[in-house]
Amino acid sequence: MKKQKSANTNKKSAGQSKAGKTEHDANDVRIDKWLWAARFCKTRAIARELVQSGKVQYNKQRCKPSKVVELDAIIQVPAGFDQKTVVVKDVIGQRRSAQLAQLLYEETSESLALREKNAAARKLSIFHSPRPDGRPDKKQRRQIIQFKHQ
Known part of the structure; x- marks a missing residue:
């Protein structure tokens, strides 16, 4: 005689998909998509x-591109020669105009001060290494x- 499986063994708990991972809300946005919508990329x-290579940090930790962005999270993003540290103010998954994209985050005062300091140092270093006339x-x-050869 064959044993029958109980009805509870095949059912997944509420909020889980086939793979056993938790499902996300419709308004959840991945960090790679948020960076694109906020016009960092x-x-x-x-x-x-950027996220996979570890150049972007989410709450001072490396993350995967599938990380869900939450409000008031701290994200460090490379910006040219500098590193921008921003606080998430809004989460949106669609790319909008630059004016609306700036409303998605707020740069910290420490980050602004450090970027200005680095910019001033770069300007000074140009003056100390003059280029020849020709x-x-x-x-x-x-x-x-x-x-x-000496």
């Missing part, structure tokens, strides 16, 4: 690569080669 693929002539090139 030009494409979602670039946003996904290309070196034949005599100057010979002197450079001779200097390098």
Whole structure:
């Protein structure tokens, strides 16, 4: 005689999908999609690569591109030579205008001060490393080669 499985063994608990992972609300947004919607990245693929490579931190920790963004979370995003630290103020999964995208986050005062300090340091370093007026002539090139081989 065969044993019959009880009816409860095949049922998943409420709020779980087939894979056993919890389902998310319709208004939940992944971090890669939020970065794209907030205009930190030009494409979602670039946003996904930034998160996967560890250049984006969510609440001071590395995360996966599928991480769900929550309000008042702290996200660190690379911006050129600097790192922006922003606080999430709104969550939206659609890319809107730049004016609306700026309303999704607020940059911390520490981040602003650090970026301004780094910009000033970069400007000063340009003045300390002057560029020559033109290309070196034949005599100057010979002197450079001779200097390098000493």
